[in-house]
Amino acid sequence: MRVEEVAESVALAFLAIKRHVEAEISLKAGLYQAAKSRNPRTNILRLARRLLHVYAIGENRVDPMLNRLLMGEEVSEDSKILLKLLISGISAKLNLGDPEELVMALRGVFKKLWPSDIEPWIGVVRAINRGAVEIPVVENYPPWFIGFLFKILGREEAHELMRFQDEVKPVMYAAVNSLKLREQEILKELEKSGIELDPDPRLPGIYVVKSVEETNRLIKFIKSGLILIQDFSSYYAVYSAELRPEMNVLDVCAAPGSKTMLMGIQMRNRGLIISVDSSPERIKTHLMRVRKAGLEIVEDVAADATIPLPFSFKADVVLLDPPCSSTGLFWRETAYRWLIKPRHVKMFAKLQARMLENSARHVRENGCLIYSTCSISLEENEILMEDFLKRHSEFKLIEIDPALGSGGLRGFSEARRLYPHRDLCNGFFIAKLLRRW
Numbered sequence: 001m002r003v004e005e006v007a008e009s010v011a012l013a014f015l016a017i018k019r020h021v022e023a024e025i026s027l028k029a030g031l032y033q034a035a036k037s038r039n040p041r042t043n044i045l046r047l048a049r050r051l052l053h054v055y056a057i058g059e060n061r062v063d064p065m066l067n068r069l070l071m072g073e074e075v076s077e078d079s080k081i082l083l084k085l086l087i088s089g090i091s092a093k094l095n096l097g098d099p100e101e102l103v104m105a106l107r108g109v110f111k112k113l114w115p116s117d118i119e120p121w122i123g124v125v126r127a128i129n130r131g132a133v134e135i136p137v138v139e140n141y142p143p144w145f146i147g148f149l150f151k152i153l154g155r156e157e158a159h160e161l162m163r164f165q166d167e168v169k170p171v172m173y174a175a176v177n178s179l180k181l182r183e184q185e186i187l188k189e190l191e192k193s194g195i196e197l198d199p200d201p202r203l204p205g206i207y208v209v210k211s212v213e214e215t216n217r218l219i220k221f222i223k224s225g226l227i228l229i230q231d232f233s234s235y236y237a238v239y240s241a242e243l244r245p246e247m248n249v250l251d252v253c254a255a256p257g258s259k260t261m262l263m264g265i266q267m268r269n270r271g272l273i274i275s276v277d278s279s280p281e282r283i284k285t286h287l288m289r290v291r292k293a294g295l296e297i298v299e300d301v302a303a304d305a306t307i308p309l310p311f312s313f314k315a316d317v318v319l320l321d322p323p324c325s326s327t328g329l330f331w332r333e334t335a336y337r338w339l340i341k342p343r344h345v346k347m348f349a350k351l352q353a354r355m356l357e358n359s360a361r362h363v364r365e366n367g368c369l370i371y372s373t374c375s376i377s378l379e380e381n382e383i384l385m386e387d388f389l390k391r392h393s394e395f396k397l398i399e400i401d402p403a404l405g406s407g408g409l410r411g412f413s414e415a416r417r418l419y420p421h422r423d424l425c426n427g428f429f430i431a432k433l434l435r436r437w
Contacts, residue, residue, distance in 0.1 A: 001043060001044075001047065001095075001097075003097050003098075003101045003102055003105045004105050004108075004109070005041075005043065005044050005047075006047065006096050006097055006102060006105070007102060007105035007106045007108070007109040008038075008040060008044045008109055009040075009044045009045075009047035009048040009051060010048075010051065010082075010085060010086070010089075010096075010102075010106060010109075011038075011106070011109045011110055011113070012031065012034050012035065012038060012040055012044065012045070012048040013031070013048045013051040013052050013055065013085055014078075014081060014082055014085060014110075014113075015030070015034035015037075015038075016030035016031035016033075016034045016048070016052055017030065017052070017055065017081050017085065018030070018078070018081065019033050019034060020335070021077075021081075026333050026335070026336075027052045027055075027056060027333070027334070027335050028052075028332075028333060031045075031048060031049065031052060035048075035215075039216070042212070042213070042214060042215050045215055047094075050094060051085060051088070051089050051094065052334075053169075053334055054088045054089060054091075054092035054094065055084065055085050055088040055089075056334030056335040056337075056338075057088075057092075057140050057166055057334055058084075058087075058088040058091060058092065058135075058140070059084060059088070059335075059338065060140070060142075060338055061135060062084050062087050062088055062091070062135065063084065065087075065133075065135055066080065066083055066084060066087065066124070069121075069124055069133070070121070075117055075118075075121065076115050076117050076118075078113075078115040078118075079115040079117050079118040079121065082106075082115060082118060083118065083121060083124060083125065086099075086102075086125050087124070087125065087128055087135070090125070090128050090129050091128070091135045099122075099125050099126050099129045100126075103122055103125070139162075140162065140166055140337075141162055141330075141337055142337060142338065142341075144341070144342050145327070145330075145337065145340075146158065146162070148377070149161060149162070152376070152378070152409060153419075157421075160421055161419060161420065161421045164331075164420060164421035165330055165331040165334075165420055165421070168331075168420075168421075170331055170332045170420075171208060171209075171232070171424050171425065172208070172209040172229060173200065173206055173207065173208060173209065173229070173230060173231055173232045173235065173425070174197060174206070174207045174208075174209050174227050174228065174229055174230075175205055175206050175207070175227065175228045175230060175235060175262060175265070176205070176207070176226065176227050176228075177225055177226050177227065177228065177261070177265060177293055177294065178265060179264070179265055179268075179269055179293065179294040179295065180224075180225060180226055180293070180294045181226060183205075186226050186227065189221075189226070190221065190227070193213075193214075193217040193218075193221070194211075194212065194213030194214060194217065195209070195211075195212050195213070195217060195218055195221070196209075196210040196211045196212075197209060197210065198210050200232065202232075202402070202404055203232075203235065203236060203239055203402075203404075205235075205265075206232060206235045209229075224292075225261075225289075225292045225293035225294060228258050228261055228262065228293075229258075230258045230259075230262065231332075231374075231425050231426045231428075232418075232423070232424070232425035232426075233328075233372075233374065233418050233423075233425045233426045233427075233428035233430075234258065234259060234262075234321075234372075234374075234426075234428075235262060236404060236405075236416075236418070236425075236428070236430065237259070237319070237321065237370060237372040237428070237430050238259050238262040238263055238266065238319070239266075240370055240400045240401075240416075240430055240432055241263070241317045241319060241368065241370050241432075242368075242401075243263055243266040243267050243317060244266075244267065245267050245268045245270035245271055246267075246270050246271045247267060247271045247272075247316040247317060248271060248272050248274075248313070248314070248315045248316050248317075248364075249263055249267070249271065249272065249273045249274070249315055249316065249317045249318075249319065250273075250274050250276070250313060250315040250317070250318040250319070250359070250362050251263065251273055251274065251275045251276065251319050252276050252305050252318065252319065252320045252321070252322070252355065252359045253276070253277060253278075253305060253320065253321050253322050253323065253355070254275035254276060254277050254283075254286055254300070255275075255277040255279065255282035255283065255285065255286040256282065256285065256286060256289065257275075257285075257286040257289040257290050259319065259321060260273060260275050260286065260290055260295070260298060261289070261290055261293045261295060263319070264290065264293070264295040264297060264298060267297065269294070269295060269296055269297055270297065271297055272297055272299070273295075273297055273298045273299070274299050274300075274301060274311075274313055274315070275290075275298055275299070275300045275301070276300075276301050276302075276303050276305060276309065277300075277302065277303075278302070278303065278304045278305065278306075279302070280302045283300045283301075283302045286300060287300045305320075305322070305354075305355040305358050305359060306351060306354040306355055306358070307354075307358065308358050308361070309358055309359075309361075309362065313362055314362060314363070314364040314367070315362050315363060315364060315367060316364060316367045316368070317367060317368050317369075317370065318359050318360070318362055318363050318367070318368070318369045318370070319369075319370045319372075320355060320356060320359045320369065320370065320371050320372070321372045321373070322348075322351065322352045322355045322356075322373065323348060323351065323352075324348050324352065324373040324374055324375040324380055325340050325344050325345045325348045325375045325377060325380060326340060326374055326375060327340060327345070327375045327376050327377050327427060328373070328374040328375050328376045328418075328420075328426045328427025328428050328429075329374050329426055329427070330427070331420040331426065331427070332426060345375070345377045345379050345380060346379060348375070348380055349377075349379040349380045349383070349384055352373070352380055352384055353384055353387065353388070356371060356384065356388055357388070360388075360392065360395065360433075360435075363395075363433075363435040364435065365435055365436070365437055366434070366435065366436070367434075367435050368398075368432055368433065368434055368435070369395070369432075369433040369435070370430065370431075370432055370433075371385070371430070371431045371432075371433065372428065372429060372430045372431075373428070373429050374426050374427065374428055375427070375429065376417065376419070376427040376428075376429065378409065378410065380429070381408070381415070381417075381429040381431070382408050382409050382410040382412050382415070382429075383410070385397065385408075385412060385415065385431050386410065386412075389433075394435055394436055394437050395433045395434065395435055395436070396433065396434050396436055397412060397414045397415065397431060397432070397433055398414055398432050398433070398434045399414050399432075400414070400415075400416055400430060400432050403416065404416060404418070404423070405417055405418040405419070405422065405423050405428075406418075406419070406422065408429070408431070412431070414431075414432070415429065415430065415431040415432075416428075416429070416430045416431075417429055418430075
């Protein structure tokens with residue numbers, strides 16, 4: 001890449017981090033917002049993504065090292081972000097070119113955004129690039145999480161998972177919306193636009209996005225509702241429900257709506273889906289998305305699932321995908337690993353237990369409840385299931401067909417666990433409960 005393009009990638013990543021900090025959104029969401037305003041070429045966007053990845057991984061060791069080098073000097077947050085970004089890229093051996101040329105190009109690209117108080121500290125970047133300053137080697141994960149992985153996977157596989165998440169780029173999955181056009185017609189249009197999809201052999205109707213010539217073309221297909229970008233794990237949760245036309249379905253914690261759309265496609269737009277979310281704002285966005293996708297069977301309700309829901313609706317299938325600690329997203333959302341603490345896991349487990357209790361009341365006899373989280377913790381999954389089933393003998397944990405991934409822990413072999421290094425998707429847990437009476 002030309003040095004100007006590298007500089008544009010650094011600027012894009014810098015803006016994403018600022019949005020991440022200021023608006024308390026994910027780095028991925030920050031990058032999406034920054035890219036909308038700058039409309040970067042694909043190669044620039046790709047390097048910006050990689051820079052954010054290594055930044056999130058390395059922040060835990062780069063930050064204390066940089067603080068020592070600054071020796072207590074007052075430096076603006078913008079300067080710190082940019083220094084950490086450049087140091088992370090160099091330490092990860094990304095090809096950023098000659099530091100002198102890059103800094104000159106950065107001044108031109110940043111313009112008024114260039115933090116002037118960074119100038120005395122540019123030498124730090126040069127010194128690290130020459131190897132004159134060593135970056136300390138520390139674990140890329142918090143100790144509590146490493147200990148947990150040792151417990152559930154063993155030391156060798158735990159290290160394999162952590163290495164995988166640090167080194168391998170997350171896979172992008174897509175499903176096509178056959179309610180708007182025939183599947184083959186959509187695939188043809190995608191191919192014409194330089195978007196290459198390969199069918200995933202594990203489940204029908206889901207594809208791996210192999211290559212995209214222009215990101216804007218992909219975004220256009222997503223906005224039109226012709227394709228859905230959804231992780232394999234979430235698609236599997238919906239597929240495990242074995243949905244059919246004319247069913248009554250309750251979708252709890254439904255926003256932003258991808259699972260609702262997948263359910264509606266499987267039901268061929270026939271039946272009824274009641275979608276519940278606690279945020280009226282998210283519900284409004286959710287309804288707009290599902291209507292744009294061509295779904296006419298969805299009714300939205302703004303309600304808090306931590307208390308009894310305000311209706312007596314009985315469903316053939318209840319899908320509960322509650323807020324969770326996101327420990328299964330450490331591959332895709334690298335910064336989460338430093339934000340999530342054990343107390344968050346316990347907090348979410350209490351929240352999920354109340355939601356499960358209230359959702360279960362709406363499963364009809366011989367109906368099913370699908371419980372899923374993008375967490376791999378025990379407290380939010382097997383332990384929660386254990387406590388629930390002790391109190392509710394009318395429910396029985398049943399097998400999921402096909403039985404992908406690995407069986408659940410603590411004797412819950414019918415449940416499914418997915419891990420990034422084994423299954424090329426988010427870490428995930430799915431349990432399927434049958435109501436017998």
